Amino acid sequence: MGVEIKVDGLTKSFGKQVIWRDVSLTVPAGEICVMLGPSGTGKSVFLKALIGLLKPETGSIVIEGTDIATCSEKDLYEIRKLFGVLFQDGAMFGSMNLYDNVAFPLREHTRKSESEIRDIVMEKMDLVGLIGAEDKLPGEISGGMRKRAGLARALVLDPEIVLFDEPDSGLDPVRTAFLNQLIVDLNAQIDATFLIVTHDINTARTVPDNIGLLYHKHLAMFGPREMLLSSEEPVVRQFLNAQRVGPIGMSEEKDAGELAAEAGQELPPLPPIPLQLEPSNGIPRRSQREPGSWLREHGLTAPPGSFESQSAALAR
């Protein structure tokens, strides 16, 4: 079913440099969350804190009753078994073929026989569409295939939580679309909780149930996809619509002069909220959330032309 991650009042610094402070959010069990933010705002640091690789100074990260931020090494070791992580570069061993790369966590962390390992590896290779490529070395395949191999490896221990650090970086738009569909399909199939760090606005707009935005050393907003996509909050609006007008500048925040020059500039209207990607045919839809439910609960109507407004019209 996946497990919930409850983060409360989390602060992380390196020496005197505060990365983010007072981050609180709940990643609901079985749902997909996307974490956004300009480069250097500490998204990767956040993922590392969640798996206990970096210790925050204050706050808690509670998973199945254990606080990752303060628990013993022994408890941490147990909790880590719940996680599958897809690192930014796939983190494949260059001298091992894909089969051995994917089998690695099983050989390292379990006492399974080679024939049991074969069954699991082939099942995961099949899930990510890599059957036939078992003997290839990571250097011989495309970036998209390497990502999928990394994903297969992240799945072999049947994780309850999967963390993705920029799964779509370096992929062309078509490969990104395939990968996003794969992520949505996997989420429906394995029912784990997914947290994805990405810079891809299209991914953020169509894949997750919830979106978070890290900005200027804090969590600017976290909530349902529809809430952030319809938000007028300047930073959220600027980031999710990839606009130059707004508080975020080229290097860091814009200064007062730059902001004053922008004041009064007319912003284009918010585009319609796009359809959330559904699992492919034959894969059952998840039960967590009805499309458009957040808008209805908040007494809002979806912008004309959006999936939510179309399905509402059909239901009438």
Ligand SMILES: Nc1ncnc2c1ncn2[C@@H]1O[C@H](COP(=O)(O)OP(=O)(O)OP(=O)(O)O)[C@@H](O)[C@H]1O
């Ligand atoms: N182990 C570390 N020791 C000291 N500083 C670190 C460490 N890891 C990260 N940082 C600093 O923390 C800040 C945030 O880094 P992080 O890699 O999390 O950013 P990011 O949001 O993932 O950026 P990008 O989008 O470019 O991947 C950076 O200033 C980085 O230099």
Ligand SMILES: [Mg+2]
């Ligand atoms: Mg990063």
